Amino acid sequence: MIASILLAGLLAGCTAARTAPVVVADPADANAPVRAARYNPVLSGYTSQRPVGPKPWREQNERVAPKGEAQ
Template sequence: MLAQLGAKLAAVCSVAGKPFDIRSGIFAAMTATGMALGGCMPTTVPLAGADPADPGARVAGVGYRSTVAPYNSLRPVAPSSWREQNDRVAPKPKSGR
C-alpha cells in the first residue's frame, strides 16, 4: 500500500513538479527583491513638535550658567596647628554629671 502511494506521488511530482518549482523560484526571487528594496525605503515618523528644519520655528530661550561659579580660591596659606583643626571638627564632649 505504501509502495503504491509512493509510486503515485512520484508520478504526480514528475508531471506537476516542474511548474511548481518554477513558480516557487519566482516567488522566492520576488520575496527576496521585495525585502531588499524594503530596506532602502526611508522610515517616516510623525513629528511630535515643530519641524527642526524650519528656521522660523519657536524655541526656548538660551540661558547662561557659569561652569566655575562656585569657585573659591585655594591659595596657599600659612600652616596652622593640626591640634586646633582636629578640635574644630571633633564631636563636643558630653557634659558629665
C-alpha cells in the same frame, strides 16, 4: 545551527528600522519656537583655592571632633 543563526542575522539586518515619533518642533522649520539664550559666565561660582600656611593640628582636630564627648 550556525546557518540558522546567520540567516536570522541577515534577515534582522534587512528589516526596517523603527523611528521614534517626533514630539518637538521640526528643526528644519524656520518658524519653530526656540528658547531664549542665557548668558552664563564661565567663571561664575568660582572661589579662590590658594594654599595657606599650616595651622596647629590640635586645634584643627578639636574643631572637627564630635561635640559633647568629655576627654
